Each structure stands twice: as structure tokens, then as C-alpha cells.
Amino acid sequence: MTLAALAFVLAGGKPTVLPAAQVPFKPVPATKLEAADLWGNAKSGPHGTLARVPAGSVEPLHRHSADLKVLVVAGSLSYAIEGEPDTPALTQGSYLLIPAGTSHASRCAAGADCLFLLVQDAPMDFLPAK
Numbered sequence: 357m358t359l360a361a362l363a364f365v366l367a368g369g370k371p372t373v374l375p376a377a378q379v380p381f382k383p384v385p386a387t388k389l390e391a392a393d394l395w396g397n398a399k400s401g402p403h404g405t406l407a408r409v410p411a412g413s414v415e416p417l418h419r420h421s422a423d424l425k426v427l428v429v430a431g432s433l434s435y436a437i438e439g440e441p442d443t444p445a446l447t448q449g450s451y452l453l454i455p456a457g458t459s460h461a462s463r464c465a466a467g468a469d470c471l472f473l474l475v476q477d478a479p480m481d482f483l484p485a486k
Contacts, residue, residue: 390407397479403479406473411431411466411469412465414461418461419456425453427475429472429473432464432468433463435461438459438460457486
């Protein structure tokens with residue numbers, strides 16, 4: 357599925373087409389992520405946010421106050437989740453649910469940037485690991 361098709365499907369009944377070259381990515385403070393809300397608003401409530409990180413980058417251990425659903429669109433991500441073995445490489449089409457309050461870190465494999473959809477029923481936050 358192309359990014360434009362994904363944006364159309366997830367727009368909640370209102371036709372919205374967003375070609376990949378026009379996604380309005382913005383840097384996320386204190387992270388290596390760039391992000392663009394496809395629906396909702398990550399700063400104030402429920403959202404579907406497209407995020408990307410550079411190949412080879414690592415996001416250090418942190419947690420969120422709401423469940424985080426992750427769908428990998430491109431690249432190869434792996435996660436270190438508190439109390440669990442590291443995930444296998446998660447590539448295009450892979451899904452991950454990180455329950456609220458669970459400390460985790462992520463890594464984008466070398467070779468290609470990672471692009472992934474983040475979905476939450478609440479605002480996005482980045483809290484220190486427990």
C-alpha cells in the first residue's frame with residue numbers, strides 16, 4: 357500500500373490524499389524523529405502520526421502514558437521492551453503494541469531510514485523510563 361493510499365484509508369470517511377513528497381514532517385524535540393499527523397493531533401489528543409527516523413539511529417529507553425500502536429511502513433525497526441526479549445527485526449507490514457507505561461527503546465537498522473505509523477487514543481508524550 358502506498359503512503360497516499362494509507363492516508364486515504366485512514367482519513368475517517370473524508371477523502372484525503374497526501375502524496376509522500378508532501379507529508380509535512382517536522383522534528384520532534386529531544387528525539388531523532390520527524391513526524392506528521394495524518395489525523396488528529398498528537399499534541400492534544402487521539403492521533404495517527406507518520407514518523408521517520410534516520411537509518412542506524414537509536415531512541416533511548418522511554419515510555420508513554422497511553423498505549424502505542426506501531427505499524428512499520430518502511431525500513432527495519434527493532435524494539436527493546438522492558439522485561440521482554442528484544443523484538444525481531446520489524447519490516448514493512450509489521451505491527452507492535454506497547455502498553456501504556458512500558459519502558460522501551462527502538463533502533464532503526466542501518467541501510468535505510470525507517471517510516472512507521474504511530475496510533476494513540478491520547479496525546480503523544482515521551483516520559484523517562486521507570
